[in-house]
Amino acid sequence: MMFQPHRSQHRNRLISCTSSIPMGYTWARVRRRSEITSLGAFNFDRFRAVVFDLDMTLTDSHMYPVLGCEWFLKEAGVYTDERLEEYLGHVVARYRNAIKDIVSGGPYHSPYEIIRKAMSESFRDIGFEPDEEMVEAAAKHFRSLHLKLSTVFPGAHSLLETLQGSGKKLGIITNSFEGHADKILEKLHLKHFFSAVVDSGTVRAYKPASEIFTAVTDALGVSSKDTVFVGDEYYADMVGAKSAGMTAVWINIRHRSIEEARAKYGIEFTPDLVVHSIEELSKY
Structure with a gap:
């Protein structure tokens, strides 16, 4: 049975607190606190691979x-x-x-x-x-x-189609339930885009641990410096991707303060690009 939840203020507070089971600047690339350039300055062309988180990045699973x-x-x-x-x-x-x-x-x-x-x-x-x-x-x-x-976010399919069409290798890494990523991608008609899907059970590790990031680049046959990672969780995704040597795109879907995140985790984990949805990223 599918659920159609009532969107009350109380329900919205509940949704907000589920942010990691398994977000500020608009259209900003962040290098230093004083240096912000437009989304248009970011270009996927120099990367060989793009790796995505699943929940709340490509798919809406908030309820x-x-x-x-x-x-x-x-x-x-x-x-x-x-x-x-x-x-x-x-x-x-x-x-x-x-x-x-x-x-x-x-x-x-x-x-x-x-x-x-x-x-x-x-x-x-x-x-x-x-x-x-x-x-x-x-x-x-x-x-x-x-x-x-789980449903697909607007803009996800068109972005994946564009990236695949430009010759990019695409992958998924997720902390979600073992085996669910493949099933959800199949259900949402996205599975054919991805050459590698790695969940925590594959390597018995969770983001931001380096093992799960290394597993996907090994499977794709690329280096971390040639890979951009896109995710919504600052700790799991941005800290993990930057630690692994990847370029990091933060889908700041919850409109969290990047200054607070930088203060908490360190400026070395600052994402290279911050947007608020996969749809915004798809329109670059």
Whole structure:
């Protein structure tokens, strides 16, 4: 069943807090704090390959975490709007922390394992003892919604068509559920554009770890300096791509402050280009 969520102010707050499960300047290329040039100055021609993040870069998947958590709280009989907002905040925070722990050298856990644990522990965070069978069902439903509700962003198909037509090798790297990228690309009729699709399970690593970036350039047969990476998450995508030696394009879809991001992560991870949607990038 497909969902048609009501777009209330409360719902919009929930959507905003799901930013990493798995954004300021308009049309700006950033080199130094004082040097900003127009989007027109950026050119894909000098690159041999373009690699994309999937969720919230090429595909719109913003509703599935909200609806997945909502389903769980309703099944558990504890749903209120306020409780959903609190619960979702805990799930996102626990997800982010788990990824950071793995990137910092901790043992690998699959995206499903991370989400399942986050959903269980977050239920305790809001004052309830979880039924683990219900948690398992909720996590599976959460995962299924990722496949069902992902749609392609406007401009994505035309950009991919242009890049492929100009001889660029195209790839995907994603922290999302193992095996989902291929299924979503197939469903959205985008699979034929990509020569390499790498998810966290492929290399047992998450962005921004270097292994996942190296895996895609190796699969494409290109060097990192000949590759541009496009993604929406600053920590996972911009920090990861710049660390790997790639040129980085930030899809600042949530209109976050780049100055705050630079202050938090360091100016060495400043993206080379900042836009607000894949559609804007497609019109260069």
